Amino acid sequence: MSEQENQLPGDLAWPELNFSDFILSDSVKELHMSVDNEWDPLQRTACQTAAGRALWKHVIHDPVAEVLAGETYLRSLYEKIRKDQLNNAREVSGVILAVRTLWFDSKLEAALSSFDGGEAQVVLLGAGMDARAYRLNCLKGSNVFEVDFPKLLQMKATLLQAAMESANEHQQLTVTAKSLTRVAADIRDDDWLEKLQRSGFVLERNTVWVLEGILYYLSHHHAMQVLKTIADNCALTPTVLLADFMNKSSTALSQSIFHFYSDWPDHLLPSLGFSDIKLSQIGDPDAHFGLMHDPLNLFNKLRNLPRSVQTHPDDGTPCHRLYLVQASGTPKQTIP
Template identity: 75%
Template sequence: MDSSKQENALPQDQELELKLPHLLSTKTVRELYTQIVNEWDFLRKSACQTAAGRALWKHVIDDPLAEVLAGETYLRNLHEKIKKDRHNNARETSGVILAVRTLWFDSKIEAALDSFGGAAQVVLLGAGMDTRAYRLSCLKECDVFEVDFPEVLQVKAALLQVALESTENLRLMAKSLTRVATDIRENDWLEKLQLSGFVPEKNTIWVLEGIIYYLSHSQAMQVLKVVAEKCTLTHTVLLADFMNKASTTLSNSTFHFYSDWPDQLLPSLGFSHVKLSQIGDADAHFGLMHDPLNLFNKLRNLPRSVETHPDDGTPCCRLYLVQASGSPDQNNFLENHANVI
């Protein structure tokens, strides 16, 4: 088998017709998804698209709740794209970027918790249909906070209740889970988070997965600054994915915030350590990026300053996976060092 075919190899059942779980046909779930289809905007619906990616890449992501949270429409849409990609022997199978992104965040959360000694707060900003509190055993000593729109959290809670009542061996893995109904585009989201039990002085991992580019520049910077300020109080880790400017042109009406150099932006806000990865790098590979000629590997081999691909003139659309951290000890060291100089 050549590398491109190996990369696109999915479990055998993915080649057949999509097998939908019985729960999706129940009255309660159908009514909830009617609400999603009729009332949610693109940003809210993107949560279901992400869940569909986890569900259909289940050979690498263990998420038994993903199918119910994705819903029939989004499962069918992504399944059709995957079948088309397989038929065309595409070098990038639909959903692979969601799979790699999910696995990268999972691995970095676990590594950060190891560095903390296991106990911490984990704040999922724009949590959507995230299920980490139910599927990551590394969260067993963690207080998890899911922050999102009230209607998203309400529908999600209802879907999870149906799934948990109908499926054995599914339970909360985290020490605790608190849902915080608020819009991170507003200025009072941190206050609402603290009223829900978040303690600013406790070690915290902040997760911004698949969300920050939907915000305006001022909204995104406000969120990043709030998180960066916590570096002066406690050990703080930020995990986020950033689009570069070219990527936002994929949908002028949907994507707004971008950063071509987030590894320079975040230190300017107060983070002392920043590591940037691209899809296909050693820590953002997960055995899914074998083909050296796929889009992501071709981009990795170009300097980040290159805006259009020399082979075909297409924009270099990049997604950066970024881990940033800081702590009071590091900040004191930097201040003292600056004073000496």
């Protein structure tokens, strides 16, 4: 990202990192200390994602991201951002997360608008510290389900309750969705859909499935099982899948954490039963949001190469790609 792009609107430098008394309170710090001590690396990515949304608040409005992230992850990402700015880096830390968040927000709103009436459901698989149910007005007519590990959802609920109790009359924290239901389940287990149904999810109701930042942490077997389960829902009701996929090269960034990949998700998903696949890369017209103008930005350079190319011809570096994918499916109509 160019130096000009690194700056906020109005050519302001990145604001100093300041914490509210609430973030620094003993109760909140104690809660986040248990995250640092007890959660595994996959679970802690939830706080890292929240930190990105909190620090890119000039483009993402997330009123609870700071408290969900915690001081440790906010400071860590802030230091990386400042270092990137001082070095005039073309890709400032967190920009991928910012673009990804905005892409999912925009596609979720469009998907809900595409349904022809009736109530809609939104399922956030591996929801983590996602706060869309509190910040997106497009969810006001939708029943939202957050599925994740029991202790993660409990921590999230505890932090949000504390935030609600501390908010003043000008900063009321409310759920914007029609309803919000948290479902304690591990999507690697066979019974997660059953638990979702027991919590009020209706298989025959229009549904948007949001899998943001989750598939590549799963094994190939578990990721395919999740995708197949969602694809089967297309036979029952209009269904939209929003998901991001790493290519094979990207999983090499951390082979102990990243597992599942697909170089061609637009070929994979139709084989499972999805249709009308739309694939974007970071920097595409619907996936830059004014943050990716520099033609020499890493992501723009990758977009100009065929997707089959695994190493960049200029310097031999691996082509790490993140695909943002929207897929849909509807019950097949039979002629009487």
